[in-house]
Amino acid sequence: xxxxxxxxxxxxxxxIGRTMDFPExxxxxxxxxxxxxxxxxxxxxxxxKYSFIGGGRKLANGEYIVADGINTAGLSCAxxxxxxxxxxxxxxxxxxxxxxxxxxxxxxLAENVSVKxxxxxxxxxxxxGQKSKYSxxxxxxxxxxxxxxxxxLIVEPIANKLA
Numbered sequence: 001x002x003x004x005x006x007x008x009x010x011x012x013x014x015x016i017g018r019t020m021d022f023p024e025x026x027x028x029x030x031x032x033x034x035x036x037x038x039x040x041x042x043x044x045x046x047x048x049k050y051s052f053i054g055g056g057r058k059l060a061n062g063e064y065i066v067a068d069g070i071n072t073a074g075l076s077c078a079x080x081x082x083x084x085x086x087x088x089x090x091x092x093x094x095x096x097x098x099x100x101x102x103x104x105x106x107x108x109l110a111e112n113v114s115v116k117x118x119x120x121x122x123x124x125x126x127x128x129g130q131k132s133k134y135s136x137x138x139x140x141x142x143x144x145x146x147x148x149x150x151x152x153l154i155v156e157p158i159a160n161k162l163a
Contacts, residue, residue: 006076006146014074014150031056033064038110040103041132042092050075052109065134066105073113074148079105079141086140086157088129096126101141101157102134108145115151122155122162 007015034051054069068078079101092098099107104127112118129138142156156163 006144006152008150012150014076014146014148027057028055028067029057030054031058031064031066033066033069033110038106039063039133040107041100041130041134042098042103042128046107046110048110050110050113054109059134063134064106065102066109069105069109071109071112075109075112075114075118075145076147077105077108077143077145079139079143082140082142082156084140086142087159088127088138088157089160090129092128093126097121097124098126098128100128100130100132101139102132104141104143104155108143114147114149115145115153116147118145118155119153125162127157127162 009015030053032051032053033048035048038046038048040046050071050073052066052069052071054066056064056066056069058064068076070076086101088101108118112121131138142154144152144154146152
């Protein structure tokens with residue numbers, strides 16, 4: 001099981017650490033995602049506001065998938081397994097920002113500046129339990145975020161909402 005923590009150092013630096021329980025065949029390594037645009041499962045053309053570095057891999061089509069990272073605004077996010085508890089919606093919703101579980105971390109790191117920024121947008125996100133453009137599996141995930149202010153947020157997909 002993945003484990004994660006955030007802490008503030010004696011000189012006021014925000015740190016995030018985690019274990020990663022993905023199989024060795026996944027070939028994860030440090031990646032730098034620095035491009036003008038990126039795509040999500042339901043949105044093929046998104047503007048990437050922030051570059052980020054994280055643990056991930058480059059796919060055959062030249063795109064990246066990541067499981068954790070930090071962007072140039074100082075926002076960190078890690079996805080963690082959430083077996084038996086993750087609840088996703090069955091379909092997209094027209095007036096919501098629809099993401100698959102694997103899309104969530106890409107969106108957080110590419111477009112957001114702080115925990116506050118993400119928290120304000122959660123009510124508009126519909127997390128859809130469908131395969132993503134990155135994987136043939138639907139992973140049971142939740143996420144931990146921290147930013148330069150020391151704010152920390154755990155996002156869990158439960159009972160028709162992100163809490």
